[in-house]
Amino acid sequence: MKTTIMCYLLLILFLPGNIGENSNPLDLSSLLGNSGYPGVKIENKNREIGQPYFDLDMRTNVTAEIGEDAIISCVVRQIGSKTVSWVRKRDSAILSVDNVVFSSEDKIALEVNTEYNAWNIIIRNAQEGDSGIYECQVSTDPKMSKLIHLKVTVPQLRIHGEREVFAKSGSDVIFTCTVDSNQQHRWNIQWYFRGKDEKSYQVYPTLNQDNPGVWFLGSVSDRDSGEYLCTANPLEPVSIDLTVLPGERFAESMVKEGTPSSKSEKLHTTILFSIALCTFIIYVI
Structure with a gap:
């Protein structure tokens, strides 16, 4: 680009302003645009x-x-x-x-x-x-x-975390819903709730003016169990199912046979047993 501009400037310096009686001076704007x-x-x-x-x-x-x-x-x-x-x-x-x-x-x-x-x-x-x-x-x-x-x-609404949540009675629960958009301020997020035995949704006002996509539930109980619907017109709504369990049932639900934690514990025990057995065999031989 610099070379091109220098050429134009040299052209202006070495060409006379008029190349004949009926000629017009060189118009640089017509060349450069x-x-x-x-x-x-x-x-x-x-x-x-x-x-x-x-x-x-x-x-x-x-x-x-x-x-x-x-x-x-x-x-x-x-x-x-x-x-x-x-x-x-x-x-x-x-x-x-x-x-x-x-x-x-x-x-x-x-x-x-x-x-x-x-x-x-x-x-x-x-x-x-x-x-x-x-x-x-x-x-x-x-x-x-x-x-x-x-x-x-058309952006999509997104739930952060699991879509099915189990919570202990008396604990705090936070739901977060956002729009996959670089213009978050354009979207008016609205929450709705439907209890586990209810047929219709209840409209909830904006719970957090700074971040309407966050819903905080303090000290949850069985009455908080149900479906939580996140909407932002005209986008497709997304929902979260919350089940609140008493302390004993919650503990049982967290310890299930075949869960990743129980499997890792069994694997750890097997490895330790194998090492001990090999050490014993080498010592005896």
Whole structure:
């Protein structure tokens, strides 16, 4: 890039301002183009001076989470008197032409930034059905077009820890539920509870304003047994089953034949016995 700029500067120094009576001074901006738009390179290789072209840094793959505004941008250099249009490929719907929105859908908006040569289609409250290919067209002859792929993702709710919990009566229990998203602040987590003999859920208010995904149950008893449902509209809810046991039953449930702890103890005993037996045999021989 530095070499290219130095070449241009040398060109300016060694060429006269006018190469004839009807010639215009060398226009450096037409060579370098505009670079004010974020992430845009100075690109003019193999381009005809004065002809429109798509900026090479224009994103052709855009991802947005369900419910947020998806923005797909078309950056056209040296647009001149040509117009830019947006078309949705799945139904060939014309969304906009130049700076006018043609779509009858309220969720479709257009943002034009002439300073940065950017035509942005905004899809408000994006849903999975908005995923697909969008085409940016320029009214050249022949027509220029660029395809943009939009993917609307749906995060998942996740329970931290086991989905089936056994707790001793009188102990404290903490449930944690989060959304697999880098925009946690967007999601309103709501908890519901249904007792083991109940058919409907009870709505619980936000228990922790700083972290609504955490539910603390202090000194649990049998009445706390049941299903705990974590939701965040419109995501698929997840649940935890809690069983509160009296002290004796809890101890029995923690010691079962075939558990990893009992198996390791048996293996340890077998190894010690084998070592002792080998030592005895070697001593006798």
